[in-house]
Amino acid sequence: MSSYHQFCGVARSLDLIGDRWTLLIVRELLVRPRRFSELVAGLPGVATNLLSGRLTELQRDGIVERRLAERGSVYALTPWGEGLREVLASLIRWCVPAMATGPLKDDTFHADWLHIALDAFLADARAARSTTVALTCAEARFVITAGPEGTKVREDPDARAEAELRAPGPLLTALASGVLTVDELAARGATVEGDRAAFDAIFGRGALARTEGS
Amino acid sequence: MSSYHQFCGVARSLDLIGDRWTLLIVRELLVRPRRFSELVAGLPGVATNLLSGRLTELQRDGIVERRLAERGSVYALTPWGEGLREVLASLIRWCVPAMATGPLKDDTFHADWLHIALDAFLADARAARSTTVALTCAEARFVITAGPEGTKVREDPDARAEAELRAPGPLLTALASGVLTVDELAARGATVEGDRAAFDAIFGRGALARTEGS
DNA sequence: CCGCATCCTCATGGATACTG
DNA sequence: CAGTATCCATGAGGATGCGG
Numbered sequence: 001m002s003s004y005h006q007f008c009g010v011a012r013s014l015d016l017i018g019d020r021w022t023l024l025i026v027r028e029l030l031v032r033p034r035r036f037s038e039l040v041a042g043l044p045g046v047a048t049n050l051l052s053g054r055l056t057e058l059q060r061d062g063i064v065e066r067r068l069a070e071r072g073s074v075y076a077l078t079p080w081g082e083g084l085r086e087v088l089a090s091l092i093r094w095c096v097p098a099m100a101t102g103p104l105k106d107d108t109f110h111a112d113w114l115h116i117a118l119d120a121f122l123a124d125a126r127a128a129r130s131t132t133v134a135l136t137c138a139e140a141r142f143v144i145t146a147g148p149e150g151t152k153v154r155e156d157p158d159a160r161a162e163a164e165l166r167a168p169g170p171l172l173t174a175l176a177s178g179v180l181t182v183d184e185l186a187a188r189g190a191t192v193e194g195d196r197a198a199f200d201a202i203f204g205r206g207a208l209a210r211t212e213g214s
Numbered sequence: 215m216s217s218y219h220q221f222c223g224v225a226r227s228l229d230l231i232g233d234r235w236t237l238l239i240v241r242e243l244l245v246r247p248r249r250f251s252e253l254v255a256g257l258p259g260v261a262t263n264l265l266s267g268r269l270t271e272l273q274r275d276g277i278v279e280r281r282l283a284e285r286g287s288v289y290a291l292t293p294w295g296e297g298l299r300e301v302l303a304s305l306i307r308w309c310v311p312a313m314a315t316g317p318l319k320d321d322t323f324h325a326d327w328l329h330i331a332l333d334a335f336l337a338d339a340r341a342a343r344s345t346t347v348a349l350t351c352a353e354a355r356f357v358i359t360a361g362p363e364g365t366k367v368r369e370d371p372d373a374r375a376e377a378e379l380r381a382p383g384p385l386l387t388a389l390a391s392g393v394l395t396v397d398e399l400a401a402r403g404a405t406v407e408g409d410r411a412a413f414d415a416i417f418g419r420g421a422l423a424r425t426e427g428s
Numbered sequence: 429c430c431g432c433a434t435c436c437t438c439a440t441g442g443a444t445a446c447t448g
Numbered sequence: 449c450a451g452t453a454t455c456c457a458t459g460a461g462g463a464t465g466c467g468g
Contacts, residue, residue, distance in 0.1 A: 005321055006258065007323040010238065010241050010330070013308060014238070019459095020459090024224065024228070073431090089304075091227040095226050098227075104219070107219055108220050113225075235441090261444090266452075285449085
């Protein structure tokens with residue numbers, strides 16, 4: 001199995017990152033370098049032997065590198081592996097119609113995944129200046145900082161401290177799928193602090209336009 | 215198996231198009247709608263039962279639709295399925311360092327795959343005006359028409375008529391991987407007819423910059 | 429605990445044969 | 449031509465073991 005034996009960029013990409021779990025490992029490493037146990041926690045259901053094997057392959061192919069850390073090691077993307085960010089971003093943007101239906105039963109949710117999704121939408125909107133938006137909903141309170149150099153999403157320390165949120169409500173659903181404007185968010189009980197015009201520019205028009213293809 | 219059960223655009227995308235062969239089926243349909251037998255021919259090594267199953271799933275998920283044709287039917291992408299073009303394009307651009315090594319032993323090559331790759335590079339370069347370039351090399355003669363509305367690559371009828379080229383030489387290798395400038399092409403014996411500046415703009419700088427991350 | 433390696437079961441993929 | 453049906457090899461998923 002393994003290789004398609006085709007001289008084609010798509011086929012060769014799939015030879016490299018097309019195996020099950022591989023692209024989700026990359027997703028985790030796009031947020032920050034991770035220890036083995038962090039990857040296990042971020043990939044619900046993965047078998048540890050499989051994860052170990054994938055990491056070996058990714059290192060062999062020059063996509064991931066292993067770095068020494070105090071007590072143990074961490075896995076990080078190489079510069080080339082970092083280039084997969086735009087691949088994941090295009091997947092996230094394409095998937096908006098499928099995400100707009102909200103989480104399915106038994107779907108898990110991690111705040112880190114929202115981070116990647118925001119990057120994808122913001123890269124698409126090509127925000128020209130820095131802005132900060134705070135969003136409060138039933139599950140947690142996020143502070144989103146967006147600018148030309150990148151995006152940061154952090155949970156407010158005064159809110160719930162757990163990293164994992166299960167069964168997110170409609171607000172986080174809509175936020176992650178990018179189909180809500182700030183006014184619609186307010187109508188659903190959210191409190192938005194910050195530059196409302198900038199928030200709308202990021203989540204409003206572009207995201208709504210994308211969902212029309214559904 | 216099947217689903218990752220994660221509320222994440224990457225994971226849900228992979229639930230939809232992450233199975234083996236699925237994205238290569240999409241690649242074939244991005245060129246033009248295809249009959250079942252055309253898909254079999256365009257996907258060397260695929261099992262017909264697997265292809266049949268994938269097509270059923272893609273229709274169920276709204277990515278592919280079946281259309282009636284004279285004697286039989288053809289498979290075509292839905293508008294949403296067409297949106298995967300940018301996903302494949304980002305894969306092709308990311309894969310340039312891996313493609314630059316040239317075809318591996320037993321790699322097959324179809325001219326249609328070059329078509330998709332050119333689309334990816336041209337979308338990246340965001341060519342502002344239409345241009346036509348003809349490229350002659352040992353294996354075949356292509357006429358490339360590029361413009362804001364898209365790209366067309368066709369084999370010149372006076373050249374070899376077969377659609378499939380096996381074991382392409384270094385010229386097609388370099389062309390598909392996007393690492394050659396027009397002068398380097400000429401140095402390897404290629405004849406380039408048309409707007410050399412435009413050709414360089416398309417294949418030169420941007421592609422070379424991308425290979426630096428290798 | 430972290431970072432795997434081993435073992436086992438079963439779903440999936442690959443190759444071939446066959447049918448409307 | 450356009451798929452189904454069948455069989456077998458492979459890889460995924462899950463539990464467990466084990467050295468540092």
